[in-house]
Amino acid sequence: MMDDATIEAIADELLEAGRSRVPIPRLTARYPEMTVEDSYAVQRLWRHRNEDAGRKLVGRKIGLTSRAMQQATGITEPDYGAIFDDMVLETGCSVxxxxxxxxxxxxxLAFVLKKDLTGPGCTIFDVLNATDYVVPALxxxxxxxxxxxxxxxxTIADNAAMGAMVVGGNPVRPDAVDLRWISAILYKNQxxxxTGVAAGVLDHPAAGVHWLANKIAAHRDGLKAGDIILAGSFTRPLWVSRGDTIHADYGPLGAITCRFD
Structure with a gap:
């Protein structure tokens, strides 16, 4: 386990990189002994520093949950990060x-909770029971x-690469549609x-949410009513450039559009 001073120094570097937009050198090149637990310790301290600065935690993201993402990254285990209030954007926005x-x-897909969810022992049925609605998200x-x-x-130390999210389309109750078969078409500049289907996320998009509740229980943490949980991508990541317009068509669940300016 890394010592507290090193964890603090890395968290401070990441805070400054967020402000300056200048990425820092790869951590594993400088600290080859760094473990997953060390990374989550860095992320927790980074999160607390942001909260102390006035940002409000409104949920979590889950990453690397689909085969598409795991093959794109060469990583086979999910991860998670924090979502702050200023990271949540609405469809039609300029980014x-x-x-x-x-x-x-x-x-x-984003799950919005109406009840607290805590592990260990949290199941997919607990997630569906605790979900107020599910809504498309980029x-x-x-x-x-x-x-x-x-x-x-x-990636974990870097808040699981979370930058922001764009929410739109039609919110649905978790029992109103077959969540596994929600699909989307992703356009860049027409x-x-x-394309992807939500079952690509661990066979059910809610599966990552119960994984998360059980994972953070080890740190005496849990998911709260009102939290937004980004459940993981069912497409590969798409690079965007300045001037690109992104449009995601979720069929009956509506669409999300944003432009990068």
């Missing part, structure tokens, strides 16, 4: 492209650490770039 480093977009991936050769350990 400041230079506010992010290496922005990419993913197609997801995740904007960011990177405060250099991209080249980064590992799972780097060209279809990716």
């Amino acid at each position: 400041a492209w230079d506010q992010y480093s290496h922005p990419r977009v993913e197609v997801e 995740e904007i991936l960011d990177s405060r650490i250099e991209m080249a050769d980064r590992t799972f350990v780097d 060209t279809v770039e990716e």
Whole structure:
């Protein structure tokens, strides 16, 4: 386990990288002994520093839950990060492209909870029972650490690469549709770039949510009523450039559009 001073120093580096938009050198190149637990310790301290600065925690993201994402990254275990209030954008928004480093977009579903969820022992049925509604969402991936050769350990410390999310479309109750068969078509500048089905996320988009509740229970943490949980991408990440327009068509669940300016 890394000592507290090193964890603090890394968290401070990441805070500064978020402000300056200059990614820091890869952590695993500088700290080859760094473990997954070390990374989550960095992330927790980074999160608390942000909360102390006035940002409000409104939910969590789950990453690397689909085969598409695992094959794109070479990583086979999910991870998670924090969502703050200023990360939640609405469809139709203009996104400041230079506010992010290496922005990419993913197609997801967001679960909004009406009850607390805590592990261990949380099941998919507990998740569905605790969910108020499910709504289409895009995740904007960011990177405060250099991209080249980064590992799972780097990504976790970097708040699981969470930049922002765009919410839109039609909210639905979790029993109103077959969540596994929700599908989406992702366009960039009127060209279809990716398609996907929500079952690509661990066979059911709610599966990542109960994984998360059980995972954070080890740190005496839980999910709260009102939390937004980004359940994981069912497409590969799509690189975006300044001026790109992104449109995600979820069929009966509506659509999300945003532009990177």
